[in-house]
Amino acid sequence: xxxxxxxxCFLVAGVAFALSAxxxxxxxxxxxxxxxxxxxxxxxxxxxxxxxxxxxxPGTGPQAKDNPQHEVTISKPFYIGKYExxxxxxxxVMGNNPSESKGPKLPxxxxxxxxxxxxxxxxxxxxxxxxxxxxxxEWEYAxxxxxxxxxxxxDTITQAQxxxxxxxxGKAVAVGSYMPNVFGLYDMHGNVWExxxxxxxxxxxxxxxxxxxxxxxxxxxxxxxxxYDEPNGGxxxxxxxxxxxxxGTIYFGFRLARTIL
Ligand SMILES: [Ca+2]
Numbered sequence: 001x002x003x004x005x006x007x008x009c010f011l012v013a014g015v016a017f018a019l020s021a022x023x024x025x026x027x028x029x030x031x032x033x034x035x036x037x038x039x040x041x042x043x044x045x046x047x048x049x050x051x052x053x054x055x056x057x058p059g060t061g062p063q064a065k066d067n068p069q070h071e072v073t074i075s076k077p078f079y080i081g082k083y084e085x086x087x088x089x090x091x092x093v094m095g096n097n098p099s100e101s102k103g104p105k106l107p108x109x110x111x112x113x114x115x116x117x118x119x120x121x122x123x124x125x126x127x128x129x130x131x132x133x134x135x136x137x138e139w140e141y142a143x144x145x146x147x148x149x150x151x152x153x154x155d156t157i158t159q160a161q162x163x164x165x166x167x168x169x170g171k172a173v174a175v176g177s178y179m180p181n182v183f184g185l186y187d188m189h190g191n192v193w194e195x196x197x198x199x200x201x202x203x204x205x206x207x208x209x210x211x212x213x214x215x216x217x218x219x220x221x222x223x224x225x226x227x228y229d230e231p232n233g234g235x236x237x238x239x240x241x242x243x244x245x246x247x248g249t250i251y252f253g254f255r256l257a258r259t260i261l
Contacts, residue, residue, distance in 0.1 A: 052140075057148065078259055123256075135212050151236055191224075195253075199217025200242035
């Protein structure tokens, strides 16, 4: 297993801080590249610890499910996938490909939350570990990239900026086909829904630190919408969807996070 760190990048790790201009400049974020074998790479972007405002600004933009504005502290830096997990990455780790529409650079689909856990277990055995799904709050922090607008690109979004609304391909496309957000992350809006770690429950309207959701539940959170969804129906930075953890669909994929061990 080969680990490469971009040598020209830097990041201040440690205490929580508000996003600085440097932290918002993706060219300064450290990228970790892991070789999964067979020339298949996994790229992870190191995001800084930060405080950010999570949730829907009252009276603006698409509504979110149970996501009122509240301050969230992310107390430690963590890695998040630059892209949705691809079919070639799933194949490299699991030795199979559950997706209906096949393509090495397409996001893997038809994976349940439980399937994601099996993938992560094998990936952690194969690497130095720490991989997991992002929490709901980490996902929104990563999606926003310091913005307070409904989308990472402003209060509106176009089909030139993301794959949603059946307007483009009408299906999932190769990861990284659209513009990245300020953190250099691709397809946070649209393409496929992304499983998060948390059980579903309404979010608080008070400040919290490193929230992980309730200890138990019936459905897990998904974020970001997919090629099918409309801007006011799931593609925004704040919209939360939920689904039983044992079911996968053509609309569901995921993005990895990694704790620094
Ligand atoms: Ca997505």
